[in-house]
């Protein structure tokens with residue numbers, strides 16, 4: 001353990017933080033079929049097994065669409081067409097499942113479910129493929145009898161909870177049964193949504209084979225944060241809804257199927273957040289460790305649709321002291337920030353503000369009142385893992401607002417290395433003489449800090 005680095009220690013902290021926060025809570029994993037065919041699938045299942053072993057309640061809902069296509073093709077059975085309009089959560093046509101095709105659909109569904117079983121067995125986790133879905137037929141739509149095509153009528157939550165409490169992983173194939181035992185083909189998206197809702201899941205993961213390139217032809221509102229590969233970082237349900245509406249119509253020159261599949265996941269995510277799931281994560285299951293990366297890093301690798309407060313700027317509490325010292329210590333050691341000990345920070349606690357992301361402090365800053373309607377912005381620091389995300393700008397913006405509310409007319413900063421940054425925020429170089437008298441008296445000339453000020 002001698003050569004463990006600080007970033008590794010940070011990661012260990014992050015893991016413990018999440019572990020204590022989510023232990024014992026339910027996470028539902030809807031996994032699209034193409035992911036199960038990827039070379040990285042065994043590693044993905046291993047990660048899910050690990051989560052179950054460490055105390056999370058894991059539910060798996062495998063997607064089967066492409067496998068049903070393959071099985072029907074293999075047996076030279078014609079798809080009996082599709083109907084549209086009755087699916088709650090997507091605009092995808094619903095496959096009509098007849099008495100002739102239902103046994104092939106069951107075969108395809110259970111094949112995929114048993115693939116999960118195989119790899120979970122490899123990780124020595126108890127799993128069960130179960131009949132947890134009561135279904136009802138869609139009936140006759142537009143004059144067409146949809147026979148064995150069904151919708152979720154009820155999830156047997158008690159049975160699922162019993163299984164989960166035993167530490168087992170339930171796997172829910174896309175089949176539901178009527179009270180008399182008639183099988184129906186039910187959309188796995190619908191099952192994932194219903195299960196997440198009845199179990200009060202803290203998270204729904206939609207694991208798919210998409211890498212962000214799909215967004216190239218989509219209408220993406222300017223306000224949405226994107227990664228270099230084009231994938232969206234996070235959206236509120238309102239933003240998700242606007243994004244869905246902006247992309248509901250096919251566009252010329254695009255691959256319509258890709259758009260539909262992409263938007264289908266957003267619809268599921270949006271419906272799940274409306275149903276009370278605070279965090280829905282859409283991740284590329286082909287990327288090694290993507291679920292763990294999404295879970296154990298505040299910034300994640302996928303797209304998150306979130307309903308609870310994700311980040312906020314607020315005043316410093318005493319319990320935050322170790323966290324802000326962790327942020328400031330390396331900068332104090334390098335002489336970028338002047339040294340403050342815990343007592344000094346505690347004494348000026350009311351001056352400090354912190355920016356918290358998902359329960360962890362990632363940036364801090366202080367506003368000290370020096371009279372003469374002037375305030376000093378000091379101790380601004382951003383966690384090195386979180387720089388260039390606008391956190392520094394937000395914390396300074398917050399401190400400026402605080403100064404305005406306190407009727408200050410000018411804020412200033414003494415800086416040795418960040419003058420360009422403060423200039424980019426509108427600050428301009430000023431003379432030491434322009435500082436309020438109280439500050440001039442303690443100004444340390446040997447540090448040769450430059451004064452930058454902003455009239456507010």
Ligand SMILES: CC(C)(COP(=O)(O)OP(=O)(O)OC[C@H]1O[C@@H](n2cnc3c(N)ncnc32)[C@H](O)[C@@H]1OP(=O)(O)O)[C@@H](O)C(=O)NCCC(=O)NCCS
Nearest residue numbers: 378379380381382387388389390391392393417418420421
């Ligand atoms: C300065 C600091 C607070 C910026 O934090 P941040 O959260 O990365 O800032 P933002 O994301 O709001 O802004 C990042 C932008 O500023 C630029 N920037 C960051 N530090 C800079 C510096 N010292 N000089 C000039 N530009 C800088 C980045 O390149 C980035 O530019 P871009 O938007 O064009 O990509 C952070 O780098 C830090 O903690 N520095 C050490 C402590 C310090 O100097 N504090 C100020 C004295 S009180």
